[in-house]
Amino acid sequence: MADVNPAEVSAILKKQLAGYTSGTSLDEVGTVLEVGDGIARVFGLSNAQYGELVSFDNNLEGMVLNLEEDHVGVVLLGASKVLKGLLQLMLEKVLWVV
Numbered sequence: 001m002a003d004v005n006p007a008e009v010s011a012i013l014k015k016q017l018a019g020y021t022s023g024t025s026l027d028e029v030g031t032v033l034e035v036g037d038g039i040a041r042v043f044g045l046s047n048a049q050y051g052e053l054v055s056f057d058n059n060l061e062g063m064v065l066n067l068e069e070d071h072v073g074v075v076l077l078g079a080s081k082v083l084k085g086l087l088q089l090m091l092e093k094v095l096w097v098v
Helices: 006-017
Strands: 029-036 039-043 052-056 061-067 072-076 087-094
Touching: none
Parallel strands: none
Antiparallel strands: 029 039, 029 087, 039 072, 052 061, 052 087, 061 072
8 A cells, every 4th residue: 555645645635726716606696576485486597406595685595496487486594574576696506404
């Protein structure tokens, strides 16, 4: 078995991580059509994925759970204040519950 040189491993990791940038990217923007019982119907997110996290203008987040042809259903992860007409941003993150 070959000996592992920690300095070499560290140098390789630093080189690979040098160009890494974190953050979310905006993929699509939708419009809230209707809110009821903690569910928002949103138009305009044609590339949404099941389980994807989304964020609203008022910093409320939600999770896509219903994919329809002309809209998506989003479960709101917080108090559902007046959201109708607000823009919704896809975060390109999928929520995993273990």
